[in-house]
Amino acid sequence: xxxxCCSFDTRGKLSRGAHHGDVHVLLGEDExxxxxxxxxxxxxxxxxxxxxxxxxxGLERANHGDxxxxxxxxxxxxxxxxxxxxxxxxxxxxxxxxxxxxxxAVDDRVRGLQAGADDYLVKPFAFAELLARIDAxxxxxxxxxxxxxxxxxxxxxxxxxxxxxxxxxxTPKEFELLECLLRSAGRVLTRSxxxxxVWGFTxxxxxxxxxxxxxxxxxxxxxxxxxxVIETIRGVGYAIGR
Ligand code: CA
Numbered sequence: 001x002x003x004x005c006c007s008f009d010t011r012g013k014l015s016r017g018a019h020h021g022d023v024h025v026l027l028g029e030d031e032x033x034x035x036x037x038x039x040x041x042x043x044x045x046x047x048x049x050x051x052x053x054x055x056x057x058g059l060e061r062a063n064h065g066d067x068x069x070x071x072x073x074x075x076x077x078x079x080x081x082x083x084x085x086x087x088x089x090x091x092x093x094x095x096x097x098x099x100x101x102x103x104x105a106v107d108d109r110v111r112g113l114q115a116g117a118d119d120y121l122v123k124p125f126a127f128a129e130l131l132a133r134i135d136a137x138x139x140x141x142x143x144x145x146x147x148x149x150x151x152x153x154x155x156x157x158x159x160x161x162x163x164x165x166x167x168x169x170x171t172p173k174e175f176e177l178l179e180c181l182l183r184s185a186g187r188v189l190t191r192s193x194x195x196x197x198v199w200g201f202t203x204x205x206x207x208x209x210x211x212x213x214x215x216x217x218x219x220x221x222x223x224x225x226x227x228x229v230i231e232t233i234r235g236v237g238y239a240i241g242r
Contacts, residue, residue, distance in 0.1 A: 055083060074105065126198060147179065178221075
């Protein structure tokens, strides 16, 4: 199943094919502002997102059965993330579960994995990291993660980019920058959004780092035959296929 595919139609306009929209993610997180921010980012990346602010809500929501993946914080009121995971596994649920844990909470990670979580991510994390874990987990459940635009193709789990079938050698940050732009194709991303996506929610550096990496990325893409792909929107940010 294709999760996302953007390509040009015959008039050269951007058209979207099958989207992440068929991938429904449950977010179990009681820090509401953070939960809403993550949900918005996931929706912008083309996923459907549902929120649960307590473990009990998460369990109820998971029992509806129309979810593809759950991202669950360990520290949840009423029922913590580990208990939620164990309860779901005891009920026979095979829902892929990604656990969010605090940096020093090694015990939580071990308990989470023992309870049946498939993977964990340590807070704070960059949004690109979360998407990479989601992609890896949904790939295991038989979905692919390919992004395409014009002659450019990105195989996300394989970390491979090609232009006209020829591989382009990108550093991890350049790859994440391109991934971020491709996932939001057709929409302008601000420098702050890009910075947050690639460098993390707490990264405290000037947004100039974004301009620098866009410069690197453009040069590599142009060398590979895909020039003028990334558009600069003066005073705002960058876009692909706007
Ligand atoms: Ca929490």
